């Protein structure tokens with residue numbers, strides 16, 4: 001089976017390379033010629049563990065190709081995935097212009113029966129809209145079908161998630177499209193991945209409901225952490241989260257306190273969900289609350305610094321971790337970046353380090369008051385305070401004695417609670433975690 005994946009970003013590239021590895025012949029298309037040029041040369045423009053190997057292996061086998069020519073790719077493919085971005089539009093609803101312009105281009109290039117798969121995260125009604133739009137645009141009547149197939153991969157574990165997903169959700173209106181989609185994912189079906197075959201509308205809603213639920217869990221535990229901070233002595237959010245998670249009705253996942261959720265999905269999808277509900281004349285108050293809690297959670301980190309370093313102006317702060325989570329270079333809506341921006345507004349000087357996201361961070365933070373360091377130790381040199389912002393493994397086992405010696409101040413904010421407070425305090429630091437005294 002020939003497949004085209006349109007949009008070669010975090011989702012499209014992993015999906016395309018993964019499908020090629022399952023034995024399908026895949027063309028990944030992107031409108032960005034620089035990105036496609038890099039991929040054609042065998043270099044992967046994003047950091048995602050295991051992706052480079054996966055891409056190379058399938059490129060060498062001839063099953064994976066890269067192109068900017070959407071029409072040619074669509075004409076050679078039975079199934080065409082749309083995996084382009086869906087940023088927020090001016091009205092708060094997702095801007096569907098990229099999805100719809102790809103749908104138009106598919107319609108213009110369609111020469112025989114095709115399935116168009118909407119993989120981008122889109123509001124309820126979009127698959128129907130794509131269907132109508134293609135039908136209206138076709139110059140000659142052609143048979144085609146639309147499937148909604150939302151993506152649940154986690155950046156940093158995207159390759160692993162592609163091959164071992166928790167579930168595959170497919171919304172269709174026809175048995176034929178359902179059968180072809182099942183066939184496409186057959187190797188995953190054979191390893192007993194649950195398949196949810198449903199309507200367009202449910203598939204679209206499932207994605208927003210899933211991300212909103214995760215966001216609610218994070219904001220919930222962050223509020224508990226903030227309460228623990230106010231209680232002080234004796235209160236520890238980890239003890240509370242552990243006991244909460246032992247109840248299988250709650251579960252232990254996503255009960256990790258920190259500076260709030262970031263990345264390309266949870267912030268934009270929760271905000272979009274609030275607007276989607278409003279458009280339907282409804283309110284999703286729990287999701288609204290999760291968004292409101294998250295919008296101010298990162299400022300807690302700045303407050304903790306201020307407690308020790310008032311005034312912040314003129315202080316030097318080392319920041320370890322810039323990506324929105326470990327094992328990715330993605331800084332979209334990254335809380336560490338938001339913390340850096342807040343500190344820059346306070347006229348702090350920053351010394352930053354991230355194992356993967358330095359280049360992307362530089363584009364956003366600039367170079368005026370920011371020194372980009374080669375490792376955590378260099379970042380700590382002569383700093384008044386240090387913040388661990390992202391739980392990269394290499395920050396879990398730092399030589400904190402060495403760091404302490406090279407710093408000017410003693411303040412350490414552990415925004416992801418990955419260090420041992422006693423050990424850190426024992427080295428002479430003033431330790432501030434999130435929700436543990």
Ligand SMILES: NC(=O)c1ccc[n+]([C@@H]2O[C@H](COP(=O)([O-])OP(=O)(O)OC[C@H]3O[C@@H](n4cnc5c(N)ncnc54)[C@H](O)[C@@H]3O)[C@@H](O)[C@H]2O)c1
Pocket residue numbers: 006007008009010011012029030031032035083084085086098101102119120121122151152153154155264265
């Ligand atoms: N990143 C994630 O973890 C994740 C997880 C699940 C779902 N999603 C959803 O998947 C979608 C894609 O997300 P992403 O992170 O891969 O985005 P991305 O920005 O990394 O990639 C999108 C790509 O689409 C390309 N593109 C845009 N318009 C195009 C066009 N007309 N023709 C060809 N290419 C075009 C862009 O150049 C870009 O390379 C979004 O809807 C997102 O919400 C993302």
